[in-house]
Amino acid sequence: MNGGAGQRPQRIRRGVVHESTTGKDTAVATIGESEFDRATRLIDGVGQIVDGWDVGGNANGGYLLAMAARGMAAEAGRPHPITVTGHYLAPGRPGPVTLDAEVVRAGRRFATVRATLQGAGGAILEVLGSFGDLDGLRGGFSHVHGSPPPLDPPASCVELAAGAPALMSKLDVRVRPGDVGFGVGRPSGVAEVAGWFGFADGRPVDPLALLLVSDAMPPAVFNLDLRPGWVPTVELTVHVRAVPAPGPLRCVFRTRFVQHGCLEEDGEVWDSTGELVAQSRQLGLLPRG
Amino acid sequence: MNGGAGQRPQRIRRGVVHESTTGKDTAVATIGESEFDRATRLIDGVGQIVDGWDVGGNANGGYLLAMAARGMAAEAGRPHPITVTGHYLAPGRPGPVTLDAEVVRAGRRFATVRATLQGAGGAILEVLGSFGDLDGLRGGFSHVHGSPPPLDPPASCVELAAGAPALMSKLDVRVRPGDVGFGVGRPSGVAEVAGWFGFADGRPVDPLALLLVSDAMPPAVFNLDLRPGWVPTVELTVHVRAVPAPGPLRCVFRTRFVQHGCLEEDGEVWDSTGELVAQSRQLGLLPRG
Numbered sequence: 001m002n003g004g005a006g007q008r009p010q011r012i013r014r015g016v017v018h019e020s021t022t023g024k025d026t027a028v029a030t031i032g033e034s035e036f037d038r039a040t041r042l043i044d045g046v047g048q049i050v051d052g053w054d055v056g057g058n059a060n061g062g063y064l065l066a067m068a069a070r071g072m073a074a075e076a077g078r079p080h081p082i083t084v085t086g087h088y089l090a091p092g093r094p095g096p097v098t099l100d101a102e103v104v105r106a107g108r109r110f111a112t113v114r115a116t117l118q119g120a121g122g123a124i125l126e127v128l129g130s131f132g133d134l135d136g137l138r139g140g141f142s143h144v145h146g147s148p149p150p151l152d153p154p155a156s157c158v159e160l161a162a163g164a165p166a167l168m169s170k171l172d173v174r175v176r177p178g179d180v181g182f183g184v185g186r187p188s189g190v191a192e193v194a195g196w197f198g199f200a201d202g203r204p205v206d207p208l209a210l211l212l213v214s215d216a217m218p219p220a221v222f223n224l225d226l227r228p229g230w231v232p233t234v235e236l237t238v239h240v241r242a243v244p245a246p247g248p249l250r251c252v253f254r255t256r257f258v259q260h261g262c263l264e265e266d267g268e269v270w271d272s273t274g275e276l277v278a279q280s281r282q283l284g285l286l287p288r289g
Numbered sequence: 290m291n292g293g294a295g296q297r298p299q300r301i302r303r304g305v306v307h308e309s310t311t312g313k314d315t316a317v318a319t320i321g322e323s324e325f326d327r328a329t330r331l332i333d334g335v336g337q338i339v340d341g342w343d344v345g346g347n348a349n350g351g352y353l354l355a356m357a358a359r360g361m362a363a364e365a366g367r368p369h370p371i372t373v374t375g376h377y378l379a380p381g382r383p384g385p386v387t388l389d390a391e392v393v394r395a396g397r398r399f400a401t402v403r404a405t406l407q408g409a410g411g412a413i414l415e416v417l418g419s420f421g422d423l424d425g426l427r428g429g430f431s432h433v434h435g436s437p438p439p440l441d442p443p444a445s446c447v448e449l450a451a452g453a454p455a456l457m458s459k460l461d462v463r464v465r466p467g468d469v470g471f472g473v474g475r476p477s478g479v480a481e482v483a484g485w486f487g488f489a490d491g492r493p494v495d496p497l498a499l500l501l502v503s504d505a506m507p508p509a510v511f512n513l514d515l516r517p518g519w520v521p522t523v524e525l526t527v528h529v530r531a532v533p534a535p536g537p538l539r540c541v542f543r544t545r546f547v548q549h550g551c552l553e554e555d556g557e558v559w560d561s562t563g564e565l566v567a568q569s570r571q572l573g574l575l576p577r578g
């Protein structure tokens with residue numbers, strides 16, 4: 001997860017999406033030519049963990065999962081991740097990585113792929129995923145028991161700024177004001193964090209990027225009465241349910257069960273039309289502050 | 290998931306746990322010497338999909354996941370599954386299978402293992418899991434936002450009998466009366482199924498068996514207004530959170546999002562002391578009745 005003891009925000013400030021006061025690039029990057037695309041690119045299975053997509057020096061888990069899934073989708077010749085699970089083996093440090101991906105089965109609807117992402121020091125991430133074409137699945141019976149989290153407009157939400165993880169400079173994340181009190185020693189007492197997600201460079205969020213979104217917010221558990229600290233992810237599973245419509249996404253992450261040193265965090269990601277586009281769950285280790 | 294168009298219960302009856310009128314063995318089997326243990330045994334990576342653990346001829350997904358995880362835990366030399374994900378590649382038919390398991394990383398706390406379960410016709414299941422010792426994780430900060438589903442005693446719940454999947458003869462599953470109306474054309478309208486879980490032969494439920502529990506109930510989606518039918522599981526992830534205390538388990542499965550041909554089902558399994566012992570989520574395909 002995206003948090004570390006030395007990395008929690010010391011200052012928080014309000015910001016406005018696409019306003020230049022954020023110090024971020026306001027030009028709109030396109031899919032294929034964005035920071036995220038450059039940071040997840042693999043050529044012949046070789047890529048690079050790019051500095052700046054980290055939390056306290058360790059690459060964000062969603063970023064690593066997206067990089068692996070990009071290579072796996074290419075290997076399978078399918079456009080979209082449908083359900084992807086990563087098990088985190090060692091921290092990812094900036095530098096070269098290789099992806100060893102193998103198509104286990106190529107079916108009509110889905111192809112299933114397993115992969116290992118290796119860094120200089122050994123395996124970082126083991127991944128299992130099924131890939132397909134979300135456009136080909138569209139329509140049919142629908143049942144939605146849930147709704148996007150209630151959020152004030154991005155301009156009224158809180159941008160994690162100085163003291164926040166480096167990752168945040170790549171993103172345009174605006175957290176619900178009541179959910180960031182942990183940063184100043186006032187956790188809300190409710191293990192929930194909700195907010196808006198976009199890329200700092202304006203790149204649209206596609207299905208691949210939803211893997212990053214699913215791990216991009218501060219851990220919901222920070223809002224309980226325990227010291228924030230490093231929350232290593234053991235396993236993260238993301239179900240991509242639809243291609244997001246253009247516009248910022250509304251996300252909510254909740255931790256319902258902390259016990260015996262482990263916690264789960266469940267995420268929902270909703271697009272600008274109010275459709276659920278991803279669901280995530282991760283198993284993490286309790287902060288050891 | 291555990292359901293098929295031709296396999297939905299035509300008759301339902303009330304039953305009493307351990308009463309001989311169920312026609313089930315009332316002797317208490319032990320871990321290692323039970324039907325479940327015999328049906329999941331692997332010797333030098335070779336096992337058998339045993340007839341009777343199926344739904345309409347296809348082996349139950351939780352049963353297959355448990356068989357694979359048993360071999361993976363042995364390969365890793367760790368007692369318990371902690372988080373296990375299976376991707377279902379082809380139906381499992383009775384007959385010999387082989388498990389090819391590889392330890393990806395053996396850490397202090399967890400060992401991560403990938404595996405392929407192969408049948409006569411090719412790969413059936415691809416699995417990725419982390420294994421460890423739940424007893425060694427006990428204690429520490431605890432936060433539980435949730436509680437076991439409200440259930441009448443097992444004797445007042447409904448046993449799926451004639452017409453139910455063959456699997457049910459191996460289990461002592463008692464479903465909340467309001468949740469089985471789908472079997473007689475009266476779905477509740479709420480995509481939820483709750484009930485009690487035990488083994489028919491009285492074997493205690495250990496962490497390995499929780500993988501079976503997580504896929505043992507009729508699909509929650511059957512309680513929506515669509516024709517019950519075969520609900521193939523694409524992916525199933527189970528987090529095992531604690532070793533269950535003795536006694537029957539209370540389970541609840543809910544489907545919140547059905548869209549574009551896919552559905553998720555979330556499960557919670559609680560032991561007799563009221564502790565959450567497993568959480569599951571699966572991605573399945575909509576019934577095509």
